[in-house]
Amino acid sequence: SYVLTQPPSVSVAPGKTARITCGGNNIGSKSVHWYQQKPGQAPVLVIYYDSDRPSGIPERFSGSNSGNTATLTISRVEAGDEADYYCQVWDSSSDHRGVFGGGTKLTVL
Amino acid sequence: EVQLVESGGGLVQPGGSLRLSCSASGFTFSSYAMHWVRQAPGKGLEYVSAISSNGGSTYYADSVKGRFTISRDNSKNTLYLQMSSLRAEDTAVYYCVKGEYSSSSGAFDIWGQGTMVTVSS
Numbered sequence: 451s452y453v454l455t456q457p458p459s460v461s462v463a464p465g466k467t468a469r470i471t472c473g474g475n476n477i478g479s480k481s482v483h484w485y486q487q488k489p490g491q492a493p494v495l496v497i498y499y500d501s502d503r504p505s506g507i508p509e510r511f512s513g514s515n516s517g518n519t520a521t522l523t524i525s526r527v528e529a530g531d532e533a534d535y536y537c538q539v540w541d542s543s544s545d546h547r548g549v550f551g552g553g554t555k556l557t558v559l
Numbered sequence: 560e561v562q563l564v565e566s567g568g569g570l571v572q573p574g575g576s577l578r579l580s581c582s583a584s585g586f587t588f589s590s591y592a593m594h595w596v597r598q599a600p601g602k603g604l605e606y607v608s609a610i611s612s613n614g615g616s617t618y619y620a621d622s623v624k625g626r627f628t629i630s631r632d633n634s635k636n637t638l639y640l641q642m643s644s645l646r647a648e649d650t651a652v653y654y655c656v657k658g659e660y661s662s663s664s665g666a667f668d669i670w671g672q673g674t675m676v677t678v679s680s
Contacts, residue, residue: 498666548606
């Protein structure tokens with residue numbers, strides 16, 4: 451089965467840039483979606499198809515995907531960006547099941 | 560407003576059964592695949608089950624296969640998850656999730672608020 455690997459935590463100072471990675475075998479050949487989950491809330495889609503932003507998501511959120519790593523980038527980080535972030539793909543080799551990364555806790559210092 | 564509202568969670572003993580429901584509004588329910596995703600306390604997201612827009616295709620994670628049954632009633636805009644032979648490791652918040660397309664692909668663009676299932680004696 452397909453495995454997605456995320457760092458458990460990332461810390462960044464306000465106003466700086468945060469980069470959260472999502473590793474997987476040849477992930478560049480898949481479409482990667484990213485979700486933000488704040489404490490006590492349901493996840494929210496923040497990036498889809500590697501780099502597209504749903505309406506209402508700030509331009510500070512961007513994404514890229516190549517080779518074995520997809521990256522969610524948050525520019526000019528704000529305190530309100532502190533949350534857990536999950537990457538997700540579809541595993542076409544396993545009944546086309548959804549696969550989530552383990553999640554990354556973003557801490558704003 | 561596009562909305563998903565789960566219900567049916569609660570406390571159940573090991574080996575017991577529970578049926579979750581998810582009421583959808585604000586979009587054409589019958590046009591989209593629907594999914595269940597769960598999150599154990601303090602843990603990450605786990606993909607559980609999916610059903611295509613017309614109900615003709617379903618998927619189950621290995622961890623729930625043979626114990627859970629997903630279904631939908633497009634006339635009632637409602638998604639269900641029948642859970643049986645419940646185990647302690649099924650304890651989690653269960654999210655009802657709208658898919659982007661009629662089959663299992665694309666992003667999960669709308670999430671419900673979740674319903675808590677606790678399996679304990």
